[in-house]
Amino acid sequence: MAKILIRGGTVVTMNRKREVLEGADVLIDGRRIAQVIWPGSLSPRGPWSKDFGGTRKGPASPGGRRDEDEGSRFRSSRERCCSSLTSLSGAEGARTGADSGTGGEGDIGAYSAGMDHNGSCGAALGAEVHELPVGVHRHDVDMVIDAAGKVVLPGFVQAHVHLCQTLFRGQADDLELLDWLKKRIWPLEGAHDEESVYWSAMLGIAELIRGGTTSIIDMETVHHTESAFWAIDSSGIRAASGKVMMDYGPDVPATLMESTEDSLRESEALLERWHMHDDGRIRYAFAPRFVVSCSDRLLARVRDMARAAGVLVHTHASENRGEIELVQQDRGMRNVVCLHELGLIGPNLVLAHCIWLDDEEMAILRDSGTKVVHCPSSNLKLASGIAKVPEMLEMGVFVSMGADGAPCNNNLDMFQEMRHAALIQKVRLGPTALPAPTVLEMATIGGARAMGLEDEIGSIEPGKRADIVILDLDAPHAVPAEGVDVVSRVVYEATASDVETTIVDGRVLMYRRKLLAFDENEVIREATRALRRVLERSGCL
Numbered sequence: 001m002a003k004i005l006i007r008g009g010t011v012v013t014m015n016r017k018r019e020v021l022e023g024a025d026v027l028i029d030g031r032r033i034a035q036v037i038w039p040g041s042l043s044p045r046g047p048w049s050k051d052f053g054g055t056r057k058g059p060a061s062p063g064g065r066r067d068e069d070e071g072s073r074f075r076s077s078r079e080r081c082c083s084s085l086t087s088l089s090g091a092e093g094a095r096t097g098a099d100s101g102t103g104g105e106g107d108i109g110a111y112s113a114g115m116d117h118n119g120s121c122g123a124a125l126g127a128e129v130h131e132l133p134v135g136v137h138r139h140d141v142d143m144v145i146d147a148a149g150k151v152v153l154p155g156f157v158q159a160h161v162h163l164c165q166t167l168f169r170g171q172a173d174d175l176e177l178l179d180w181l182k183k184r185i186w187p188l189e190g191a192h193d194e195e196s197v198y199w200s201a202m203l204g205i206a207e208l209i210r211g212g213t214t215s216i217i218d219m220e221t222v223h224h225t226e227s228a229f230w231a232i233d234s235s236g237i238r239a240a241s242g243k244v245m246m247d248y249g250p251d252v253p254a255t256l257m258e259s260t261e262d263s264l265r266e267s268e269a270l271l272e273r274w275h276m277h278d279d280g281r282i283r284y285a286f287a288p289r290f291v292v293s294c295s296d297r298l299l300a301r302v303r304d305m306a307r308a309a310g311v312l313v314h315t316h317a318s319e320n321r322g323e324i325e326l327v328q329q330d331r332g333m334r335n336v337v338c339l340h341e342l343g344l345i346g347p348n349l350v351l352a353h354c355i356w357l358d359d360e361e362m363a364i365l366r367d368s369g370t371k372v373v374h375c376p377s378s379n380l381k382l383a384s385g386i387a388k389v390p391e392m393l394e395m396g397v398f399v400s401m402g403a404d405g406a407p408c409n410n411n412l413d414m415f416q417e418m419r420h421a422a423l424i425q426k427v428r429l430g431p432t433a434l435p436a437p438t439v440l441e442m443a444t445i446g447g448a449r450a451m452g453l454e455d456e457i458g459s460i461e462p463g464k465r466a467d468i469v470i471l472d473l474d475a476p477h478a479v480p481a482e483g484v485d486v487v488s489r490v491v492y493e494a495t496a497s498d499v500e501t502t503i504v505d506g507r508v509l510m511y512r513r514k515l516l517a518f519d520e521n522e523v524i525r526e527a528t529r530a531l532r533r534v535l536e537r538s539g540c541l
């Protein structure tokens with residue numbers, strides 16, 4: 001596994017003390033952060049402690065499926081991505097001659113050439129090697145990234161996205177939730193095929209990596225979820241994902257309706273195949289769509305299976321007034337109360353939206369440690385409402401953030417989510433309602449908590465997984481910086497295009513705005529082609 005040194009940035013740690021360290025170095029060893037070096041706050045751990053560095057088992061070859069789709073474009077894309085990631089993690093063999101010369105260009109060039117389809121980044125990376133910090137030797141470092149004048153952040157965690165919907169960006173504008181689902185999204189999802197789900201996921205992941213999101217909780221569609229896992233696996237992003245479950249309700253189209261047993265069987269097979277894949281980078285999460293489209297029997301079985309496997313349950317709840325009326329009519333109780341009655345409420349339950357809650361429901365969420373995901377852009381665009389985020393935080397409810405799907409947003413951009421989250425509460429409750437530090441907390445460590453990974457990701461601390469992004473804020477929209485708090489700059493000024501480097505699990509997925517793990521142009525081309533096919537099949541043209 002590679003050893004990477006990020007030099008001299010303004011490190012927004014998001015640790016317990018919320019320290020911001022000016023001119024700090026971050027040392028990455030393999031998949032983990034080995035050390036944060038800053039005068040006066042040296043880590044007790046040695047720079048290259050042997051405790052660190054996971055063992056990569058190599059790219060996935062999910063059971064039996066590779067032979068079946070021999071020759072398809074997306075298979076070859078997957079394999080190229082996988083081999084690229086292998087190179088990313090296999091740099092040790094190239095670390096020779098690092099003590100000689102002025103910057104170890106040879107080994108660092110070799111390292112980057114392994115990551116880069118064009119091999120064009122090598123010289124640039126090598127040229128960045130300057131003086132190393134005390135206690136770090138040249139032969140210890142595979143790659144040095146100069147972050148002087150830049151902002152180093154923990155990667156964003158989007159705790160609610162739908163990668164399978166990225167193809168449908170712009171295909172369902174200006175509708176409210178239930179019409180949006182019934183008229184556009186469900187027919188489109190029902191027309192997906194194995195390849196279209198793959199390219200949809202790759203497109204979403206490209207956008208996420210470009211915008212500094214390193215981890216997601218993802219809800220797929222009813223069919224072809226395996227394809228999304230292939231995309232997650234080959235792209236290098238961290239994800240908990242699951243197939244959506246829909247076995248109930250008069251409005252579910254035939255293309256998506258499934259039997260309870262089929263839904264459970266397929267979910268269980270995906271769980272067995274993908275949970276904890278690649279040293280835990282990929283996890284399974286059961287994903288019943290929402291109470292309206294799930295039977296009590298399905299939800300009860302999901303509760304038991306998730307508990308037995310120790311995995312998340314991810315669903316939508318109380319997003320829309322029409323939705324909670326349907327639950328009230330059908331189940332005779334409010335939405336969160338229904339989930340509580342079914343025994344689903346608890347620390348492993350991740351609820352997207354939670355806009356229309358009464359006091360009793362908020363107390364249930366707080367007392368149970370249930371996780372809420374706030375999706376402000378989606379809530380505004382679908383005219384769903386404004387979640388009572390400050391009130392929930394004040395009560396002690398865990399709140400994280402996510403962009404939801406591309407067709408209800410229409411981006412997967414955490415900077416937009418942070419900005420919207422902060423601004424919409426100011427209109428309700430005044431300018432101090434949801435300050436920038438609280439918003440950044442929800443976008444990083446809050447999301448880590450939603451994933452149940454707060455000890456692994458969400459902050460820059462020794463021992464945690466190396467999920468890190470670097471922002472270059474030296475641009476007209478984000479200067480002057482004199483006297484401006486860096487967290488304010490990130491939340492109120494920065495944009496996704498300011499992210500120049502994205503690292504997940506110690507692998508550099510984007511460097512200087514160039515995606516290294518896969519061919520972005522191929523993804524755009526194939527996603528566009530796949531959409532045409534899905535539109536024709538769905539009848540939505």
Ligand SMILES: [Zn+2]
Pocket residue numbers: 160161162316352404405
């Ligand atoms: Zn959603």
